[in-house]
Amino acid sequence: MLLEVTDLRVAYGKIEALKGVSFGVNEGEIVTLVGANGAGKTTTMRTISGLRTVIGGSIKFNGQDITTMPSHQRVKLGICQAPEGRGIFPGMTVRENLDMGAYARVDQKSVAVNEDMERVMQLFPRLRERTSQLGGTLSGGEQQMLAIGRALMSRPRLLLLDEPSMGLAPKLIAQIFSIITEINQQGTTVLLVEQNAAQALRRADRAYVLETGNVVKMGKGIELLDDPAVRAAYLGGR
C-alpha cells in the first residue's frame, strides 16, 4: 500500500477533529474521501501533508513512517498537495508558481522540468495563455488549475487534491474531474477530498465516507454511489 493511515487522531485545542481515521491508498488508484462540512476531510489532508501534528495514530508512505516528518520533507518523498481554495502564490506569475512546484526537485534546471512544464500546459491550456500573469489575478477556476499544475510540477507519486471543485461552475467541474482522471491514468496516484460526492464517487476506484472525524463507510466508488444511506446524506437522492 502506498499510503497507509492508521487510527489517525488530530485535535484543535480540546476539540478532536479526527477521532481515529484509518484508510489506505494503493499505488495507481484514485481514492476519495467524501463527507459533509466539518467531517474532517481537510484536516485529514493537511495532516497527511504535514501541516498539522497528530495526537495519535500513524501515517505510512511506501512503508516508511512519516507521522512526525516535517511537511517539506514529505514533498521530497513524493507527496504533494494542491491546497484547498486559493493556495497559490498570488504575487507570483503563473510561470513562477509552476517553478515553485519544482522547488524540491533535485533536477531543478533539467530538461525534465521543462518537459513537465509543457505537460502541465497541455493539461491546462489556459495556463499557457497566462504564463506571465500574476496568480492573484486569475479566475477561481484558473487558480485551481494552477494549484493542481503546480503540485504536478513536483512529480508526486501521490497527489493530494483538496476540494478541487470548490466554487467552480458545473462545466468547469466536469473538466477538472476529467483532467484528474487523465493524470491518474498517466500513473499518478490520487487522493481526492470532495464535497461534490457524486462526481468524486463516479471517478474514484475506492471511497471512504467521513462523518464527524470517523470513517463510517468504505467501498468501491460506484457501489457507494448506489448506497441508499450515502445517497440520502450526500447526493440528495431518495
Added chain:
Amino acid sequence: MSLSDAFKELTSRPARTVSGVGERVGDMPRVARWSLIALFVVSLYLMPWWPEVPLLGWLVDTPGTSFEGVITDKVVIYVLVALGLNVVVGLAGLLDLGYVGFYAVGAYTLGVLSSQHANLPWLLCVPIAVAVSMISGVVLGTPTLRLRGDYLAIVTLGFGEIIRISANNADWLGGSRGISKIAKPPNIGPLKFGILDAKPYFFLGLTIIIVVVFFLRRLEHSRVGRAWNAVREDEDAAELMGVNTFKFKLWAFAIGAAIGGLAGTLYAGKVRFINPSNFPLQLSILFLAAVVLGGTGNMWGAILGGAVVAWMPERFRNFADKRVFVFGVALVLVMVFRPQGLIPRKIRKERWLANWKPPQRTPQFGETGTGRG
C-alpha cells in the same frame, strides 16, 4: 483586520509589471550600462560636495547642520539598516518591530571589545560584532519564528526593549552612562578617521553599502530568494512545495540581524560614544518607516527610503520645532499617493519565453520519476 494582515496586504499587493529604470539599464549595451553605473557610483562618492552644485545644492542642503555630518551620521547608517530590515520585512515578510535591538548589539559589541573590556582594533571587532548580531538574530528567531503575524511583531518589539533596558541596567555594559572612547576605523592612506573630517566615514559607509547591495542582489535572485518570496506569499503553500520555511525565515532573521549589527558598528565607530538612550523603540519604528516608505521588498526602495527618512528632518530644520510635524506630514503624503512606497516592488520581466523551447516529446507524469532524490 489585524496589524500583520494589514501589513501583508500592503506588502504583497501584486505590483504591476512595469519596465523600470533597472530593466532599461539592463537592456543597454554592456559598455553603456557599465559606464552609467560607474558614473552613478562616482557621483555618490562625490556626495559630500553636492551642496556646492547649483540647484542640486539648494535642494539637498540641510540648513543649520552640516550636510557632510548628516550623510555620514544618519543617511549612510539608515540606508544600511533599511537594507537589512528589508530582508526580514520585505523579502521574507516577517514584521519586525525591534530591529533596533540588532543595531544596538552591533554597536555595543564594538564598544565592549574596543573600549569597555578590551582594546581590540576596530578591524577585528567589526567581524566579531557582525557575528554576535547574527547569533542574536538566531537566538531570537529560533523560539519566536514559529509564531506568525502579530505575535511575531509583538515578540520582536519586546526584544528591542529588552536589549535597551538590559544595557541600561548592566554595569559591565556601562549602564546608563554608556561606553565611550570606542575604537575608530584605521586610517587608510590619505583617509584619516578623525573628528574634524567626516568624509572618510562617509566613504567607508558607502563602500560597505555597495558591498552589501551586491551581496543581497545575488541572494535575492538565488534559491534562497525564491524561498523567501514563497514564504512571504503563503507560508503553508511554501511548505507544501517543499520549502523548509522555518530554516529560510531563520536565515532572513540572521542576515537581517548581521546587516543591522554592521550598521551599529558603523554608528558606534563614528560617534565613539554610545549609551542606551541611543537605541529607543522610536528608532525601530523609524527604520520600518524607511523600508515601507521606500517600497517594501525592493532593495532600491529601501535605500531611498532610508536616505529620505534620515535626511528629511534635517532638511526641514528651517521649521524649527515644527520640523518633526512637517516630516510626519510628508510621510503621510507619500503613503497616500504612493501606497506601495516610492519604488514599489516589481515583477521581473518575463524573459523565459524568449529562450524556452517546448521539448520534443511529450512526457507522461507516471514515468519513472527523476524528480526525487
